[in-house]
Amino acid sequence: MLRNSRFLGAILRIKILLLSLPSIILFTFLVNFLFVGLQPKKAINQLIISSIGDASFLNPVLAQDSASSDINSLVFNGLLKYNEELILTGDLAESWEIKGGDKPQITFFLRKNVRWHDGMEFTAEDVKFTYDVIMDEKTNTVRRSDFELVEKCEVLDKYTIGITYKEPFSPGLETWTIGIIPKHRLKNRDINTDEFNRHPIGTGPFKFAEWVSDEKIVLTANDDYFEGRPYLDRIIYRIIPETSLSEIELLTGGVDYYGVIPHQYKRISKNPKLKVFRQPSFGYTYIGYNLKNDLFKDKRVRQAITHAINREEIVKFVLYGLGEVATGPYPNHMWYYDHSVEPFPYDPQRARELLSEAGWEDTDGDGVLDKGGRPFRFTLITNSGNDVRKDVGVLVQRYLKEVGIDVKLELYEWSVFLTDFINPKHFDACILGWGLGIDPDAYQIWHSSQIETGFNFISYSNPEVDKLLVAGRREYDIEKRKEIYHKFHRLIHQDQPYTFLFVPDSIPALSFKFKKVVYDQEGKRHFSDIQMTKAGLMYDVIKWYVPKGIELQQ
Structure with a gap:
């Protein structure tokens, strides 16, 4: 019981x-x-940037596209960098010494107590490793030509690296602005395929956090950055391949920073919550011809095509006046640009004469020129999502039809465009643009040695141009370099391996909520408006801040 x-x-x-x-x-x-x-609620300072294309390699040794380079510049540091006045200054190198002579030497004295994002210390061994990786023939890099004149790169001590050149090399200092990669993470690894290229570790102001292909790349502030923690907590690159959608996202607060397309300029400029900046860009847009294609081997044909294209009309109606007609391989506002070079005028009749001289006639009366039974017909490709390039392509179709050339325009998604067409040289002609460095050295783009491994993907070769490019690298005197590059400019202009279309203005838009943190003489913090610098708008992004913060959205 x-x-x-x-x-x-x-x-x-x-x-x-x-x-x-x-x-x-x-x-x-x-x-x-x-x-x-x-x-x-936790407040977070973040910057959301609209990017038209996804990155390819988050590794400065391998990267070839602007999307990758933009992100790499925030994750990695070079030994040197350009300041806001475009003067080389120290980055990972605290100082340096140069010794001239037949075999110049540069000694870099590195910052101490710099940490990789995983906590390991940065040393001269990392610089030596980066150089060795670039020079390794197994590495798929276009940077090798920048370092092929290095005779010796040696570690002098933990924080000192010595560079000896085989001969004078005037762009030598600028080449060391390339991002340095970590030896401890990549030693004995296949750098071309290693997962590091999607999960990088750098020394820069921002750490890699996340990459969702064709959607976003997220960076977070580096608390241990040697110049001080950035005021922004994170930066998000949103991949938005359509410019109309980017504009909507900008106007509705979905993104904070966007490279405005010319036809959007006036409309966006009127928005009181946004500021649109404007200055000439360090680059140009062009039509590049595959010179292995028999259609384009005769320079008279290339000159004819340039005469047939109304570039002034393109600048007026496609760029809305926000740019200038280009005459050659340099932006019009740089010190080495040759102002004596006049652009080929729009002259369809002259185009027809040059084509006739090259043997192209409309023998069957179908409106398309032919030669030896082959019609003058080719495919012009560019990347989708870029309204300016698409509009240029449509106009070029019409211009060339008027002189008897039949053009088919095709657009491809950015990664496909590069991987399937540009890199393997599977194209007739393309519309592209170059973003250039500050030094006039154009060896990687135009020297014949760079056809297989560099940026000379159109296969241009001119022995006289090769000699000038080598001479320009060996000369230190500014006036003598200017003379060399003026000659180079004139030769390229006559050869027309590209139809140099225009130098566009850079017109980024930024939300007014972002301010720059500044300190007065008494150490008191203030906020000032963000200004465009010669080095670009985002030069001092580590000082950007939203005073009231913004809520973290899940």
């Missing part, structure tokens, strides 16, 4: 507990909900 009553009592207690459990859980949930709700 006693055992039965104990048993029944235990059963009763279990029932009470089971009946009470939902109430206990509900009570706990309500307490936590109220506690969390009463806590102040």
Whole structure:
């Protein structure tokens, strides 16, 4: 009887507990909900950037496209960098010494106590490793030509690296602005395929956090950055391949920073929440011809095509006046640009004469020129999502039809465009643009040695141009270099391996909520408006801040 009553009592207690459990859980949930709700919402300073294309390699040794380079510049540091006045200054190198002579030497003295994002210390071994990787023939890099004149790169001590050149090399200092990569992470690894290229570790102001292909790349502030933690907590690159959608996102607050397309300029400039900046860009847009294609081997044909294209009309109606007609391989506002070079005028009749001289006639009366039974017909490709290039392509179709050339325009997604067509040289002609460095050295783009491994993907070769490019690298005197590159400019202009279309203005738009943090002489913090610098708008992004913060959205 006693055992039965104990048993029944235990059963009763279990029932009470089971009946009470939902109430206990509900009570706990309500307490936590109220506690969390009463806590102040976490504010985060973030910058959201619209990018028309996804990155390819988050590795400065391998990267070839602007999307990758933009992100790499925030994750990695070079030994040197350009300041806001376009003067080379120290980055990972605290200082340097140059010794001239037949075999110039540069000694870099590195910053101490710089940490990789995984906590390991940066040393001269990393610089030596980066150089060795670039020079390794197995590495798929276009940077090798920048370092092929290095005779010796040696570690002098933990924080000192010595560079000896085989001969004078005037762009030498600028080449060391390339991002340095970590030896401890990549030693004995296949750099071309290693997962590092999608999960990089650098020394820069921002750390890699996340990459969702064709959607976004997320960077977070480096708390241990040697110049001080950035004021922004994170930067998000949103991949938005359509410019109309980018504009909508900008106007509705979905993105904060966007490279405005010319036809959007006036409309966006009127928005009181945005500021649109404008200055000439360090680059140009062009039509590049595959010179292995028989259609384009005769320079008279290339000159004819340039005469047939109304570039002034393109600048007026496609760029809305936000740019200038280009005459050659340099932007019009740089010191080495040859102002004596006049652009080929729009002259369809002259185009027809040059084509006739090259043997192209409309023998069958179908409106398309032919030669040896082959019609003058080719495919012009460019990347989708770029309205300017698409509009240029449509106009070029019409211009060339008027002189008897049949053009088919095709657009491809950026990664496909590069991987399937440009890199393997599977194209007739393309519309592209170059973003250039500050030094006039154009060896990687135009020297014949760079056809297979460099940026000379159109296969241009001119022995006289090769000699000038080498001479320009060996000369230090500014006036003598200017003379060399003026000659180079004139030769390229006559050869027309590209139809140089225009130098566009750079017109980024930024939300007014971002300010720059500055300190006065007394050490008191203030906020100032962000200004365009010679080095670009984002030169001092580590000082950007949203004073009121913005809520972190899940």
